[in-house]
Amino acid sequence: MNTEENASENAIAASVAELREQFPRTQDLYREVCVLLFFRHGITPTANKLYQLVRKGSMSAPTEALSQFWKTLREHSRVTIEHSDLPDELRTAAGDLVATLWKSAQSKSLESVATLQTDAAIAVDNAKADLASEQLAHAEALRLVESLRSQLHTSENDAGQLREAQATAAAIREGLEVRLKDARGDLEATQARLRELSAQHVEERERLADRTRLAEERFADMGRRALQDIDRERTAAAKLQKALEAERAEHIAAIARARVDHDAAQTKIAELREQIGALQNAVDILKNERDRDRQELQSVRTKLEAAIRQSAADSVRADHLHDELERRRIEPRDVQNRAAGPDAKGKRRSKPGSAGST
Structure with a gap:
């Protein structure tokens, strides 16, 4: 009422x-x-x-x-x-x-x-x-709108976090690409250095072969020893060549592995969160392999320099032996000349005396 x-x-x-x-x-x-x-x-x-x-x-x-x-x-x-x-x-x-x-x-x-x-x-x-029913429906609609707004806000926050994670993944990817590019540059420089060392080794081997042939022609008596030394040098050079080829093959394999890792990173960029650790490990492995390759290359370079020094020492020794051989060849002639000199003078002196006695 x-x-x-x-x-x-x-x-x-x-x-x-x-x-x-x-x-x-x-x-x-x-x-x-x-x-x-x-x-x-x-x-x-x-x-x-x-x-x-x-x-x-x-x-x-x-x-x-x-x-x-x-x-x-x-x-x-x-x-x-x-x-x-x-x-x-x-x-x-x-x-x-x-x-x-x-x-x-x-x-x-x-x-x-x-x-x-x-x-x-x-x-x-x-x-x-x-009106009361409409007000209840309106209140329910308002609650639904508030719930949708809350869900929308949550979705926006999730989207922001996903955008931040994607930006972080993109930055990490760019860093990995830069590091991979640097690794490729280092590998290319290493390959260029290997090619240069290989060319130098070939030239040095050719020079050693020329010196060996000259030594064989000059020193027939010392040929066996020189041949043995040369064989040892050739064996060492062959071992070095095999080591260089093995290093080159290993570098090629490392480059192939790096390319495979890079392709995997490109195709699996959507799963970068889960695979970033694996990619980091792959990059670390490549760095370790590169460092190991550098160390092995330095070892090969040291061995090659030692072989070159040994070859130079052998060449000097061969020259010394050649000089010694020449000196020994000349000394018997001088001894013979000195031994035959007085007898010849006595003969020249006895010939006039015999003529006068007659």
């Missing part, structure tokens, strides 16, 4: 606000409010009620307007039958009958208004129930 009364009061206040705009004069506005309360809402108007609704003018204004309203209503309720042929008693009876009929119709209209008010209250209750 309180809800119905509040709804009725709100409807009356809204209607009064509309009448306030339509009737700017105070008396006209109070008159229309009386009509509104009595005929539309079935409420008996009072001066206090009118002043509470209108709040315009002094307290005498609603009293005067209410008095005029009841006077006009009574005049409209009294029906006068004017006809020249009817007696006065009949006209009065007819007027009273019409007045009774009008009052009966007015009471029925008021009952209809009450029925309409009841139906309106029921409709208002139904509308309020629908």
Whole structure:
């Protein structure tokens, strides 16, 4: 009931606000409010009620307007039958009958208004129930929106973290590519150095072969020893050549492994989080292999330099032996000349003496 009364009061206040705009004069506005309360809402108007609704003018204004309203209503309720042929008693009876009929119709209209008010209250209750249901649905929709906003915020945070992880992976990938490029440069420099050392070794071997042939031609007596030395040098050179070829093959294999690792890194960039450790290990292995290759290359270079020094020492020794051989070949001739010299002089001296004796 309180809800119905509040709804009725709100409807009356809204209607009064509309009448306030339509009737700017105070008396006209109070008159229309009386009509509104009595005929539309079935409420008996009072001066206090009118002043509470209108709040315009002094307290005498609603009293005067209410008095005029009841006077006009009574005049409209009294029906006068004017006809020249009817007696006065009949006209009065007819007027009273019409007045009774009008009052009966007015009471029925008021009952209809009450029925309409009841139906309106029921409709208002139904509308309020629908409104409450709509408000519940709206609240549920708001909760759903808040849940979706929370999920969206979580998704945005996850997307931001994924973007950061992707940027980190891209930076790591760029670093790995730079390191792999440096490793390739080092490998290419090592291969170039190996080719240079191989060419130098070939030239040195050719020079050693030339010296060996000259030594064989010059020193027939020392050929065996020189050949043995040369064979040892050739064996060492062959071993060095095999070592160089093995190093070259190992470098080629290392380059192939590096290419395979690089291709694997390119194809599996989407799984970089899980495979970054494996790629780091592969790069570390390549670095270790490169360092080991450098150490082995340095060892081969040391062996080659030792072989070159040994070859130079053998060449010097061969030259020394050649000089010694030449010296020994010359010394017997000098001894023979010195031994034959006095005998020849005695013979030359005895020939004149024998001629004189004869």
